[in-house]
Amino acid sequence: MSSQNQNEGPPFKRVLIANRGEIALRVMRTAREMGIKTVAVYSDVDRHQLHVRRADHAVCIGGAAPSESYLRGDRILEVAKQTGADAIHPGYGFLSENANFAADCAAANVAFIGPSSEAIRLMGDKVEARRVAEKAGVPLVPGLKDEVPEEELPSAALGIGYPVMLKAAAGGGGKGIRIVRDESELLPAFRMAKAEAESAFGDGRVYLEKFVTKPRHVEIQIIADQHGNVTAWGERECSVQRRHQKLVEESPCSVLEPELRAEMEEASRRLARAVGYVGAGTVEYLYSEGRFYFLEMNTRLQVEHPITEERFRVDLVREMFRVCAGFEAAECTEPQGHSIEIRVNAEDPDTWFPSLGTIARQNVPGGPGVRLDSSLYRGFEVTPYYDSMLAKLIVHAQDRHSAIERAIRALQELRICGVTTSTGIAMRALQSEPFRSGDYDTSILETIDKRPPEDVVGHAALAAALTKYLRTEEVPVEKGAGAGSGLPAWTLVDRAARLGRRIR
Amino acid sequence: MSSQNQNEGPPFKRVLIANRGEIALRVMRTAREMGIKTVAVYSDVDRHQLHVRRADHAVCIGGAAPSESYLRGDRILEVAKQTGADAIHPGYGFLSENANFAADCAAANVAFIGPSSEAIRLMGDKVEARRVAEKAGVPLVPGLKDEVPEEELPSAALGIGYPVMLKAAAGGGGKGIRIVRDESELLPAFRMAKAEAESAFGDGRVYLEKFVTKPRHVEIQIIADQHGNVTAWGERECSVQRRHQKLVEESPCSVLEPELRAEMEEASRRLARAVGYVGAGTVEYLYSEGRFYFLEMNTRLQVEHPITEERFRVDLVREMFRVCAGFEAAECTEPQGHSIEIRVNAEDPDTWFPSLGTIARQNVPGGPGVRLDSSLYRGFEVTPYYDSMLAKLIVHAQDRHSAIERAIRALQELRICGVTTSTGIAMRALQSEPFRSGDYDTSILETIDKRPPEDVVGHAALAAALTKYLRTEEVPVEKGAGAGSGLPAWTLVDRAARLGRRIR
Amino acid sequence: MKYFAHTTLGERCFEFRRDGRRILAVETLEDGSSRTFEVDLSPGSDGAVSLLVDGRNIDCLIERAGSSTVVQLLGERVVLEVEDERERAAAAVAGHKGGLGQLIEAAMPGVVVDIQCAEGDTVVAGSTIVILEAMKMQNPMHVEADGVVSKVHVEVGQAVSAGELLIEIDPPEESS
């Protein structure tokens, strides 16, 4: 493997970015720095989005609904041809894991910045992916693929190791699941589960699977080139989730031993090699008390890739362009310190509903160790058409403790007006005992106290009451020095957004 | 030397920050991350400044003129006592190199986050500083302290090495200076210089000094603790200057050989030891074609400290707090990549006049490798009372080429409305051949073309003409999708700032 | 005049008095005692309000959202309602709170993917009543207080806009 060479020259002439929002900006920034011209595509409602305004060229490709624009692979390839783009970067979501689109790009002789169509197809089919993983020696959650007769159950459970889980074949959403902690509970539980499944679903088949206790989501970043090199760039822990959506990610994982990390990296490399992978990819695992189990492989750039970038000081988008153009993957650098990402989603922290509206103003954090990947601008409208993630706040510091303090400090500086965001709940997670100690799992958001601290509520009450006093009793307020504009001194920011009926 | 220990706990309980603007924020950010409470002091006109709004406590100390507020050491110490602050961080400028204030802090039993009063005094006196440096074996620009008789001149000049400079003792501002390139020119030049000096200043004394060709400003960052450890953190090159004010800084210096760097670091350590230095300090040198000469030592945090922080991943403010509290200096880390800082000053790029006004809006850059240390907010007023530096843009990338591209990309994203800033001239410097090649010296801003590129001017002309067309012919413009507010679609941002008469 | 701030952590009661540039705030505590502090307010054109309370800084941003006030400070978002004495008196005259019906409205534009009630059903506070799909997410909407479904205005598969009335709920019979 060669190290990066600054004299390589731009690997492509012009790249079409088949995405929107922060990830389109992310890709454009690196493309611009590499001397690659950028082409933005946009839907009717996105004309003023930053990804359009920051591009060298921009072409409208259809209506607001993704199916009419960002998912229109045919239209996008046409634009690539028209504008002379020799590469397409799909970002994440939309067409990024669409094997057919990757194949179409190849057929049209436009480089798809990602793995081969075949690799996407294999990893996109969950059953197929598990099969390939098993064959490549990547550990899966132990379990039986078929129902076994009652008499074979105890030895099967022993083989898997307690606690085990009995799962109705026809079940879903947690229904029809029973946890068995030792052999004495096994047969009674099996019989009850069977009877329940029969009556609930009309299908009495019950499978045996390892019950993963205290599951943590830990994933490995890999980059593979066309010369057979597969490099692994450590892990990211993404266990702070709600509704299976990641909210806070960190790297490294605070409980991963170096030996196990090496094992996970090696397993990930084997999997990548098994499918002839080229590009950046992420292998997701369940980690549980010193063991790890394959979940799936994401054959694209991951939302949370910046925390890997900060620790390794690598530009993963640059590497994607490089390996796609045939350059050798960069040699892995020595990671440093600790990095945390906080996703800023437009959503109500209590209801987790999307929060729609117009961004009236924003204050962004700055200073040492703070990075903001944001699609926001004043006047930005949060619409129901697209993902509710508005921005990502990434911090890096010398150790985990400092990174947490820095993340809290940066969140204190960040303010977004016009919609409600998920940052309050991220603040709660960062300040919670389980997170601070590192001893947490994917249930963390269900277990912690989500209310703001009492002194903060008290100060808010005073500020709100005082503001109302000034408005109500119409005291002529002297303008604070440096306040600047001719606004009435106590003018409140009026919410353009209509808030849901919850707040009354 | 110990490496930093996250279990140390906060080194101080509460720090008063005797400064304003971006450096006050910079110090506060680290203090907050370390768990140290912060006290802001402010002048009448600064009530709404971010350094006040981000502090835990804030106290008004007087009028707008620095002499009535930020330079009032007595008042500041009083506030420190009142608020229970056990430390004072002076930032840069104001009281940061005031030996008496440092002594007063010591007498009042409040930690001054900086070196001893004595070290400040020694390094603050230029003559004394040169004496100490010479004694410590730090090279000075070779020259004679007294006039020598004509007959001794040739051998003296040979000892110093050509080219040499003849300088009128009473001269100043470049007057009465003659450059001599070889011995044949020496005596005639000496006689003419003497005669000129006699007639111009009534003082015919002329001194001989080394003429430093292609001078570059290169400085070494050091941190010294109370246990005799002095660590050196590489260099910063600050040769992009106008009116002796730095505008763009980079690290490392692109022409410094490792051996010379080691020599400069060692010389700086010797100087620090010679004055019993404790804290962060910077030794400034003139670098010229493989040699370096002592200029002065700044006994405080330097404006451009972030480029060192980015390369070494060290928090220099944290280290200042630590060594001041008696902890051992952190061990020096291995520097990585290349870092560039651009100062954002409110000033007209043609006249270099300060540009006063109110910040109507700003767009800040983001994404990988970009840091912004800024005191700006919407409504911020640039007043004549204080320094015109509004913000610092810092980038880091894997190598110098990428860092330059990243700095350009970030400057393209940065927009400040309401005042004129120095970023246009920084852009010119970054894109100039001398800067790109690394072959430049302190004259760079005098030599490069400062006009914007032709295609940019053409696009600006089209945009401005089109906007006027829309206003003049009052075409009802459909609002761009996502434009958001109810503003008339083509409303221009009106400058609150009154521009000088130059632009007409 | 007294100002009452209702928060998730209880009610706070303040009175204010001008004293030149400064404002004195008096908070009445639960036990009837009170404490006074000096407040210095600096409102900014960037929407932020800086309050110095006896020198202690509270840097916040205040938005109104309907009848509520949203305060952002220190990275937290506090939603509360502030009422002054006159408003409280008026509300008391207008009748007792509670016992009124609820209107379930769409919190966002979306598609109704599930309706978990029928007219005449008794529903309990906190139960899911409708699921709206928006932004590729299933968003359950909950009942806020016990009651009886009086009218269902939508059907499964129907696209609705924000604020559109979905379901009406009457108070439970025994309390109306």
Add this chain to the structure above:
Amino acid sequence: MKYFAHTTLGERCFEFRRDGRRILAVETLEDGSSRTFEVDLSPGSDGAVSLLVDGRNIDCLIERAGSSTVVQLLGERVVLEVEDERERAAAAVAGHKGGLGQLIEAAMPGVVVDIQCAEGDTVVAGSTIVILEAMKMQNPMHVEADGVVSKVHVEVGQAVSAGELLIEIDPPEESS
């Protein structure tokens, strides 16, 4: 109607025509030929204007500063003046440019630290005439065109506010 943009790199001349949502721009080049391009304009509430010129994106921010227009784009700041046909005609009637006197005004508040002329002095374009100290910097102010100092309104040491008249200069005698 034609629009003339005066830039540091010469003059550009444009005409515009609406075509539904799009605008057609016709630029007249120096040799009298012209080129046409399609312009799509998106003005934003954040002050930015996005122009697509035949699909090529020009993302800029436009401010007015007196009679000048300031355009920020790609990290550059371009100051120019735009005049339409009517304005140009009006200016031509109003008389020839130049040959007028100059008023030297304080570009910023500050203190006069040096006056390098006296009434009656002949001054040449580009020469320093007054030095103002502001922000701890010495700021020299220059003469824009040759002339004769007719009035000095200030003295050394005097504090002046922005825009305050410092010195009046008449046109050189031979040209007035």
